[in-house]
Amino acid sequence: MIEIKNLRAGYGRPDAFIPAVDDISLTIGDNEIIGIAGESGSGKSTLLRTIYGDFTGGLKLRDGSVTGHFKDPETGRPLVCESSTFQKLWWDVISYVPQGSMSVLNPIMKIEKQVTDGLPAREKRGSRQELRSRLASFLAGFGLPETVLDSYPHQLSGGMRQRVLVAIAAFVNPQLILADEPTTALDVVVQKRILLMLVEIQRRLKNTLVLVSHDLGVHYQITDRIAIAYKGKIVEVGPTDEVFSNPQHDYTKALIAALPRIGQPRQETARGAVGVIV
Amino acid sequence: MRLLSQIATRLISYFLVIAFGLTTIFFVPRFAPNDPVEAMLAKVSSTGSFMDAAQSDALRASLTDAFGLQGSLLEQYGRFVKRVLLTGDFGPSLAMYPTPVSELIGRALPWTFGLLLSSTLIAWVLGNFVGLLAGWRPNKASSRIMEAVAITIYPIPYYILALVLSILFSYIWTVFPLTTSVHGAPWSWAFVKSVVWNSILPAASIVIVVFGWWVISVKAQTTALAEEEFIRYARLKGLSDRRIITRYILPNAILPQITFLALQIGLMFNGSIVTEILFEYPGLGHLIYTAVIQGDYNLLMGTISLSIVAVATATMIIDLIYPLLDPRIRAR
Numbered sequence: 001m002i003e004i005k006n007l008r009a010g011y012g013r014p015d016a017f018i019p020a021v022d023d024i025s026l027t028i029g030d031n032e033i034i035g036i037a038g039e040s041g042s043g044k045s046t047l048l049r050t051i052y053g054d055f056t057g058g059l060k061l062r063d064g065s066v067t068g069h070f071k072d073p074e075t076g077r078p079l080v081c082e083s084s085t086f087q088k089l090w091w092d093v094i095s096y097v098p099q100g101s102m103s104v105l106n107p108i109m110k111i112e113k114q115v116t117d118g119l120p121a122r123e124k125r126g127s128r129q130e131l132r133s134r135l136a137s138f139l140a141g142f143g144l145p146e147t148v149l150d151s152y153p154h155q156l157s158g159g160m161r162q163r164v165l166v167a168i169a170a171f172v173n174p175q176l177i178l179a180d181e182p183t184t185a186l187d188v189v190v191q192k193r194i195l196l197m198l199v200e201i202q203r204r205l206k207n208t209l210v211l212v213s214h215d216l217g218v219h220y221q222i223t224d225r226i227a228i229a230y231k232g233k234i235v236e237v238g239p240t241d242e243v244f245s246n247p248q249h250d251y252t253k254a255l256i257a258a259l260p261r262i263g264q265p266r267q268e269t270a271r272g273a274v275g276v277i278v
Numbered sequence: 279m280r281l282l283s284q285i286a287t288r289l290i291s292y293f294l295v296i297a298f299g300l301t302t303i304f305f306v307p308r309f310a311p312n313d314p315v316e317a318m319l320a321k322v323s324s325t326g327s328f329m330d331a332a333q334s335d336a337l338r339a340s341l342t343d344a345f346g347l348q349g350s351l352l353e354q355y356g357r358f359v360k361r362v363l364l365t366g367d368f369g370p371s372l373a374m375y376p377t378p379v380s381e382l383i384g385r386a387l388p389w390t391f392g393l394l395l396s397s398t399l400i401a402w403v404l405g406n407f408v409g410l411l412a413g414w415r416p417n418k419a420s421s422r423i424m425e426a427v428a429i430t431i432y433p434i435p436y437y438i439l440a441l442v443l444s445i446l447f448s449y450i451w452t453v454f455p456l457t458t459s460v461h462g463a464p465w466s467w468a469f470v471k472s473v474v475w476n477s478i479l480p481a482a483s484i485v486i487v488v489f490g491w492w493v494i495s496v497k498a499q500t501t502a503l504a505e506e507e508f509i510r511y512a513r514l515k516g517l518s519d520r521r522i523i524t525r526y527i528l529p530n531a532i533l534p535q536i537t538f539l540a541l542q543i544g545l546m547f548n549g550s551i552v553t554e555i556l557f558e559y560p561g562l563g564h565l566i567y568t569a570v571i572q573g574d575y576n577l578l579m580g581t582i583s584l585s586i587v588a589v590a591t592a593t594m595i596i597d598l599i600y601p602l603l604d605p606r607i608r609a610r
Contacts, residue, residue, distance in 0.1 A: 052514070054514060056513075087516065088516075090514065090515065090516030091515050091516040092516070096514050096515075098507070098510075098511055098514070101507060103506055103507045103508055104507050104508055104511050105508055105511075106508045106512070106525075106526050106530070107508070107530070107605075107606060108529055108530060108533075108604060108605055108606070109525070109526075109529075117512075117515070117517065117521075117525065118512075118515035118516055118517050152605040152606070154605075154606050168515075
């Protein structure tokens with residue numbers, strides 16, 4: 001699906017360039033859920049933006065390439081392109097789930113409009129009533145009542161808004177969904193529900209889901225494979241079970257050791273665990 | 279039910295504001311040092327007619343009676359409230375006796391309204407349009423130029439600009455008339471043409487300054503909005519710039535601008551005093567000026583009451599329709 005070769009991307013001018021992604025190579029396969037884990041500043045969000053092709057806010061691709069192998073949604077023919085041109089595939093072949101904060105949705109636009117805004121033409125064929133009833137039944141799968149469509153964002157709870165964001169990204173039947181910390185700042189019950197929804201969508205569409213999260217528990221629950229990002233590099237990639245049961249890299253070991261476990265005696269914080277391998 | 283009580287509360291405060299305003303403007307001119315009766319007597323004697331003491335006392339008494347100034351302040355206030363509330367009548371103008379105040383206002387109102395409504399709306403539409411574009415792409419050369427122009431012109435007092443414009447276009451290069459003079463039969467083509475022609479300079483002096491202010495305020499709004507997460511998300515949804523501006527930025531940026539516009543329309547009933555004086559424009563501002571200079575209580579109260587009611591009404595209308603515009607403050 002996505003092939004990343006020797007990618008270097010970051011911010012700043014050519015003479016003062018700071019690579020947030022430093023020489024990363026990674027292959028993202030069809031029909032899989034791949035997780036990217038790592039601490040703040042490890043470059044995981046920059047990597048996700050490069051995969052999405054969102055080169056704004058000073059993000060520049062220096063070296064290497066991100067190549068996408070998609071299918072043309074109209075003809076079904078293979079479609080190969082570079083991430084700098086992904087923009088024309090947005091909300092058609094590729095979609096994106098942002099971190100759910102209060103302000104991701106337009107405060108004065110009804111949810112229905114926000115879902116249909118940006119839909120590719122093929123999804124808009126047919127009457128408005130037809131589209132609305134499809135939307136309503138789609139949202140029902142997320143445990144959201146039809147009244148949500150006529151609501152404004154401030155009338156929904158945080159969990160409902162985040163489910164709406166997942167629904168907006170999934171409704172276009174994309175071949176690739178990128179999710180950037182989609183469950184951060186939600187309580188564990190809502191978090192689990194949203195994660196299960198993401199899995200369910202991926203299994204149904206048989207597409208690819210890239211999930212960025214600093215929360216290893218999230219990765220353990222749903223990802224097929226996991227990549228550990230550290231200081232702009234991917235230090236370890238593998239099937240999630242294997243990485244958790246038999247971590248190879250010291251940083252991965254430190255990360256997993258830092259996870260709290262039930263029955264474990266209270267201990268000092270894991271401060272220094274990261275510093276050990278620097 | 280909750281909505282009804284909200285509206286009722288708003289209406290009560292509306293009437294309280296008006297009552298307070300009317301009371302204030304009744305008393306303030308009566309504490310002013312110029313006396314309309316004496317002013318009228320002076321006018322009569324300046325025509326050269328001779329009066330002895332008894333004659334002038336008699337004239338003073340009859341003028342006091344005619345102007346409604348007999349009795350104590352409190353009695354005058356009682357009569358004023360009764361008359362204004364029951365009939366909306368402010369009595370005759372003292373300076374242009376016996377023309378009723380309402381007739382003078384009625385004559386001046388279309389002038390002021392035509393001038394200010396059109397110039398305010400033109401400035402609002404242009405200013406918001408330019409400010410929106412400048413705020414959306416703040417680093418483009420054209421945006422920077424627009425902003426520099428707006429920042430340069432908006433601190434200029436409009437009357438200075440009016441003076442400069444009239445010197446430039448009525449004296450050095452005589453395209454427009456220096457003072458307003460209308461000719462032609464009412465509502466004939468020549469009449470309309472001369473009204474428009476006479477209004478261009480006063481309107482320009484208002485439009486240019488107010489335009490600068492709208493540009494700056496809406497640009498600040500837009501720049502702040504463009505950084506918002508929901509704008510970034512809309513962009514990542516692949517929406518076009520045009521759509522993001524019209525559906526996401528504009529509706530959010532325009533909300534505070536609508537409030538300001540309503541207030542401006544309310545203030546319109548003050549006229550634009552200095553502009554109207556400079557161009558001898560026969561509007562409300564000119565009328566207020568005349569009333570102040572000549573100690574014309576009735577005219578002053580008539581014009582200022584109108585302005586109080588207009589501002590209070592405009593703010594109330596905005597308060598009542600704002601929930602329709604912004605879903606976040608709709609009664610839940």
